[in-house]
Amino acid sequence: MSQEQFLSELISSLGADVAQIAGDVPERYWTDWSGTPPQQPLALVRPRSTEEVSVLMRLCTAHRIAVVPQGGLTGLAGAAVPTQGAVAVSMERFNVIEDINIQTGLMQVQAGVTLQTVQEAAVNAGMVFGVDLGARGSCQIGGNVSTNAGGNGVLQHGMMREQVLGLEVVLADGSVLPMLRPMIKNNTGYDLKQFFIGAEGTLGIITRVLLRLRPAPQATATTLVAMPDFDSALAVLKRMQSRFGNSVAAYELMWDSFVQASQAWLKLNAPFEQRYPLLALINVDGKQESQLQDDIQQVLEQAMEAGEVLDAIVAQSVAQAQTLWKLREAPAELNNNMHPAINFDVSLPQADIGRFAEACEAAFTARWPQKHALYFGHVGDGNLHVSVDGKTVNGECDAVEAELYRLVGEFKGSVSAEHGIGLHKKPYLQKSRTVEELNAMRAIKNALDPLGLMNPGKVF
Amino acid sequence: MSQEQFLSELISSLGADVAQIAGDVPERYWTDWSGTPPQQPLALVRPRSTEEVSVLMRLCTAHRIAVVPQGGLTGLAGAAVPTQGAVAVSMERFNVIEDINIQTGLMQVQAGVTLQTVQEAAVNAGMVFGVDLGARGSCQIGGNVSTNAGGNGVLQHGMMREQVLGLEVVLADGSVLPMLRPMIKNNTGYDLKQFFIGAEGTLGIITRVLLRLRPAPQATATTLVAMPDFDSALAVLKRMQSRFGNSVAAYELMWDSFVQASQAWLKLNAPFEQRYPLLALINVDGKQESQLQDDIQQVLEQAMEAGEVLDAIVAQSVAQAQTLWKLREAPAELNNNMHPAINFDVSLPQADIGRFAEACEAAFTARWPQKHALYFGHVGDGNLHVSVDGKTVNGECDAVEAELYRLVGEFKGSVSAEHGIGLHKKPYLQKSRTVEELNAMRAIKNALDPLGLMNPGKVF
Numbered sequence: 001m002s003q004e005q006f007l008s009e010l011i012s013s014l015g016a017d018v019a020q021i022a023g024d025v026p027e028r029y030w031t032d033w034s035g036t037p038p039q040q041p042l043a044l045v046r047p048r049s050t051e052e053v054s055v056l057m058r059l060c061t062a063h064r065i066a067v068v069p070q071g072g073l074t075g076l077a078g079a080a081v082p083t084q085g086a087v088a089v090s091m092e093r094f095n096v097i098e099d100i101n102i103q104t105g106l107m108q109v110q111a112g113v114t115l116q117t118v119q120e121a122a123v124n125a126g127m128v129f130g131v132d133l134g135a136r137g138s139c140q141i142g143g144n145v146s147t148n149a150g151g152n153g154v155l156q157h158g159m160m161r162e163q164v165l166g167l168e169v170v171l172a173d174g175s176v177l178p179m180l181r182p183m184i185k186n187n188t189g190y191d192l193k194q195f196f197i198g199a200e201g202t203l204g205i206i207t208r209v210l211l212r213l214r215p216a217p218q219a220t221a222t223t224l225v226a227m228p229d230f231d232s233a234l235a236v237l238k239r240m241q242s243r244f245g246n247s248v249a250a251y252e253l254m255w256d257s258f259v260q261a262s263q264a265w266l267k268l269n270a271p272f273e274q275r276y277p278l279l280a281l282i283n284v285d286g287k288q289e290s291q292l293q294d295d296i297q298q299v300l301e302q303a304m305e306a307g308e309v310l311d312a313i314v315a316q317s318v319a320q321a322q323t324l325w326k327l328r329e330a331p332a333e334l335n336n337n338m339h340p341a342i343n344f345d346v347s348l349p350q351a352d353i354g355r356f357a358e359a360c361e362a363a364f365t366a367r368w369p370q371k372h373a374l375y376f377g378h379v380g381d382g383n384l385h386v387s388v389d390g391k392t393v394n395g396e397c398d399a400v401e402a403e404l405y406r407l408v409g410e411f412k413g414s415v416s417a418e419h420g421i422g423l424h425k426k427p428y429l430q431k432s433r434t435v436e437e438l439n440a441m442r443a444i445k446n447a448l449d450p451l452g453l454m455n456p457g458k459v460f
Numbered sequence: 461m462s463q464e465q466f467l468s469e470l471i472s473s474l475g476a477d478v479a480q481i482a483g484d485v486p487e488r489y490w491t492d493w494s495g496t497p498p499q500q501p502l503a504l505v506r507p508r509s510t511e512e513v514s515v516l517m518r519l520c521t522a523h524r525i526a527v528v529p530q531g532g533l534t535g536l537a538g539a540a541v542p543t544q545g546a547v548a549v550s551m552e553r554f555n556v557i558e559d560i561n562i563q564t565g566l567m568q569v570q571a572g573v574t575l576q577t578v579q580e581a582a583v584n585a586g587m588v589f590g591v592d593l594g595a596r597g598s599c600q601i602g603g604n605v606s607t608n609a610g611g612n613g614v615l616q617h618g619m620m621r622e623q624v625l626g627l628e629v630v631l632a633d634g635s636v637l638p639m640l641r642p643m644i645k646n647n648t649g650y651d652l653k654q655f656f657i658g659a660e661g662t663l664g665i666i667t668r669v670l671l672r673l674r675p676a677p678q679a680t681a682t683t684l685v686a687m688p689d690f691d692s693a694l695a696v697l698k699r700m701q702s703r704f705g706n707s708v709a710a711y712e713l714m715w716d717s718f719v720q721a722s723q724a725w726l727k728l729n730a731p732f733e734q735r736y737p738l739l740a741l742i743n744v745d746g747k748q749e750s751q752l753q754d755d756i757q758q759v760l761e762q763a764m765e766a767g768e769v770l771d772a773i774v775a776q777s778v779a780q781a782q783t784l785w786k787l788r789e790a791p792a793e794l795n796n797n798m799h800p801a802i803n804f805d806v807s808l809p810q811a812d813i814g815r816f817a818e819a820c821e822a823a824f825t826a827r828w829p830q831k832h833a834l835y836f837g838h839v840g841d842g843n844l845h846v847s848v849d850g851k852t853v854n855g856e857c858d859a860v861e862a863e864l865y866r867l868v869g870e871f872k873g874s875v876s877a878e879h880g881i882g883l884h885k886k887p888y889l890q891k892s893r894t895v896e897e898l899n900a901m902r903a904i905k906n907a908l909d910p911l912g913l914m915n916p917g918k919v920f
Contacts, residue, residue, distance in 0.1 A: 417645035447907035
C-alpha cells in the first residue's frame with residue numbers, strides 16, 4: 001500500500017526524530033485555536049532545515065500525499081488543522097534568527113520563530129517590528145506571513161505584507177524559491193513572494209523570511225478615551241491623525257460589552273467610575289514623553305468641548321500604559337468563556353462600522369433574546385471583530401454566521417479582514433469575491449500545485 | 461484568412477473610431493522611449509471603457525491574436541513596443557478621475573490618466589500622491605502599475621505597489637476582475653491584484669486603479685549638498701534619517717559626470733563655484749519651513765565638521781528649490797544627446813553602490829578610452845542608474861550591457877530596480893532569478909494566459 005510505503009520512506013529519509021507516525025503525534029498538533037474538531041494527521045514532520053522540507057515535498061509528490069503547514073496553531077479560521085490522510089508540517093524547530101542588520105534595518109529569520117522573539121530581537125537592536133497581535137507568544141512568523149497578519153500596528157506600518165522584503169518557499173514538487181535578495185527595488189519579472197503572502201499554505205511552505213524593521217519611536221504615550229457613540233470615535237481618530245499624522249500608532253475601539261467581559265475574565269479593575277458606550281485605546285509616538293502627553297491632553301480637551309470625549313486617562317508611566325492595554329486582551333480568553341466562541345473578523349467602509357454593529361446587535365437580539373456578543377476592533381483600519389457566545393444562541397452557529405455575513409454583504413464589506421478563510425469562511429468567500437476572481441485563484445493554485453497537495457480543502 | 465476575419469469583426473464590434481487598421485496607425489504607437497526599432501501593429505485599439513477592452517479580448521481569444529498594452533509609451537525597457545501581428549491597445553482615452561474621497565484618502569482612476577493629472581488632483585484635494593518620476597506628464601497610471609514604478613518618492617512612500625489599494629483587470633479571455641473594494645484589510649483568498657503589479661502587461665490589461673493618497677506635508681525644505689565620496693553620501697543620508705526619520709522625502713545622488721551633462725543639455729548655471737565628486741538633492745518634510753531649514757543647517761554643519769559635506773545650498777524659496785531640482789532632469793534629454801543612450805537601472809546592496817560605480821567606470825575605460833557614462837540614482841533605495849553614450853563605445857551596446865550586468869551579478873544586485881524587463885533585459889533576467897523562480901513565473905503566466913496572447917515575448 002502506497003501510504004505505508006510513503007511512511008517507511010519518510011522515516012528512512014528524515015529519521016524518527018523529525019517524522020512521527022499517526023499514533024505518536026501529540027494531540028496539540030491535531031487542531032488550532034479556531035475550535036475545529038481535532039484530526040489526527042497521517043504523520044507529523046518537524047523539519048530543521050529547508051532541505052528537509054524539500055525532501056519531504058519530493059516524497060509527498062512521488063506518493064501523492066497532501067501536507068498541512070503548521071505555525072504556532074493560533075489561527076482562528078482552521079487553516080492549520082490537519083486533514084485526513086495528510087502530513088502535518090510543523091515549522092517550530094526551524095526557529096533561528098539568522099541575521100539582524102542595523103544599517104539596512106533588515107532581519108532574516110527562519111519561519112518557526114515566534115512573533116514575540118522577533119519583536120524582542122528588534123527592540124534589542126534599537127528598532128521595532130511593525131506587526132503586533134495577541135497571540136505573539138505562540139504564533140510564528142511563517143504563519144503570520146501565510147495569513148498576512150494584521151493586529152494593532154496596521155494603522156502605522158501596514159499588514160504583514162508590508163513588513164516582508166523577501167521569502168524562501170518550498171513548492172509542492174520540492175523545488176526551492178530563494179527570494180531573499182535584500183533589495184528594496186527589484187522589478188525582475190513577477191514579484192513571486194507576493195503570491196505566497198496570505199495564501200494560507202495552499203501554494204507552498206514558507207521556510208525563511210526577510211523582514212523590514214522600523215525605527216524605534218523615542219517616546220510613546222498611551223491614552224484610554226471614553227466616548228458616547230461611534231461617530232465620536234471616528235471624529236477623535238481624525239483629530240488625532242490630523243495632529244500627529246502617521247505617529248498615531250494604535251487606535252483600538254472597544255464596545256462596552258467587550259470591556260465588561262475583559263474586566264470579568266481577566267479580573268481587572270474598571271478604568272473609570274462609570275460605564276461608557278465606547279472606549280478607545282490610543283498609542284501615539286513622538287520625541288519626548290511629557291510634551292507628547294501635553295499635546296494629547298490638548299487634543300482631548302478640544303474633543304471634550306465638542307462632546308466627542310466624555311472622560312480620558314493619559315498614562316503617566318509604562319506600567320500604567322500596560323495596565324490600560326490589558327483591557328484589550330480579552331480575545332485570548334474567548335475560548336475559555338464562550339461555548340463555543342463564534343468569532344468574526346470583518347472589514348467595512350470605516351464610516352459604516354457603528355451602524356453595522358448596531359444592525360448585528362438588532363438582528364441577534366431579534367432571534368436570540370439572551371444574546372451575548374462582543375464588539376471590538378482595529379477601527380482605524382476599518383476592521384471590526386465580533387464574538388458571539390455559542391451557548392446564548394442555542395448552539396445555532398450556522399444561523400449566526402449566515403445572519404452576520406448577510407449584513408457584511410449588505411454593507412459591502414469583506415468576510416475576512418485579517419484572520420483568513422481557512423476552513424471556517426469557505427462557505428462565505430463568494431460574498432467577497434466574484435466567480436471570475438475565484439476562477440483566477442484556482443488557476444494559480446493549479447499552476448503552482450498541480451497535484452493539489454498543499455493544504456487541500458482550505459480557502460477554496 | 462483568420463487575420464482579415466479578425467480585423468473585420470474588430471471594426472464591426474468596436475467601430476472605426478476605436479479600432480484602426482495597420483496602415484492607419486500613427487507612428488507614435490510603433491515604439492516607446494526605449495529606443496527599440498519601431499514596429500507597425502496589426503491594429504491599434506483605443507478603448508473608452510472596460511467593456512470595450514473585454515470585447516477586444518474575447519475577439520482576440522477567438523482568433524488567437526496577441527495584444528500589446530500601451531500606456532504613455534515612456535518605458536525604457538521596450539515592454540509596450542508592438543510585436544508583429546499583435547494589436548496595440550492604448551489606454552489613453554480611458555482617462556477620467558472617477559472619484560476622490562478626502563475622508564478615506566482614496567482616488568479611483570481609469571488606467572489612462574497621466575501621473576501628473578493624478579498628482580495635481582491629489583494636491584487640489586489637499587493631499588499628495590506618493591509616486592513621482594521624470595515622465596510624469598506623459599506616463600499613465602496603468603503603465604506605472606504594470607511596471608511597479610519607482611522614482612523620487614520611494615524612500616518615503618514605497619513603490620507604486622504600495623500606493624495601489626485596488627485594480628480592475630481584464631484577462632486574456634475577456635473576463636473582468638473587479639478588485640476595487642475600498643478596504644485596507646481584505647484577506648479573502650489570494651490578493652490577486654498583487655499579481656498584475658509589475659507584470660508588464662503579460663497577465664492582463666489594467667483598466668482601473670484605486671489609489672491611496674498621502675497627507676500633504678505642511679512644509680518641505682530642499683537642499684543641494686556637495687560631498688567628497690560615496691561613503692560620505694551614505695553617512696549624510698543616515699544623519700538626515702536619524703534626525704528627520706520618514707520625513708526625508710527624497711535623497712537623489714548625482715555623480716559629477718551627470719551634473720555636467722545636465723548643466724550642458726538643460727543650459728543651467730552651475731550651482732557651486734567649483735565641481736565636486738558628488739551632489740545630493742534632498743527633500744525633507746516638516747511642519748514649519750524656517751524651523752526645518754534651521755534644523756537641516758544644523759545637521760549639515762555637523763556633517764561638514766566630520767568632513768562628509770564640502771558645500772551646501774538650502775533653498776530659501778519654492779523657486780530656488782525648483783531650480784535645484786532642474787539639475788535632476790537630464791534623463792529626459794538622454795535620447796537627444798546620446799547616440800544611442802544605453803540605460804541601466806540596477807539595484808545593489810546600498811553600501812556597495814560607490815564601489816560598483818567605480819568598477820563600471822574602470823571596466824568601461826579599460827575598453828573604450830573615450831568613455832561617457834553618467835551615474836545617478838535613488839541611492840536611499842539602493843537604486844543606481846547608469847547611462848552610456850553609444851557613440852563613445854563604437855556602438856558596441858551588447859558588450860557594454862554584458863560588462864555591466866556581469867558586475868551586477870558579481871555584486872549580487874538586480875538587473876532591474878524600477879524600469880522592468882520588457883524586451884531589453886530578457887537576456888539578463890537569469891542573473892537576478894533562479895531557474896526555479898523563472899519556472900514558477902511561467903507556470904503563473906500559463907495559468908492566466910494559456911494561449912499566450914498577453915504581450916508575448918516580453919519579460920520571459
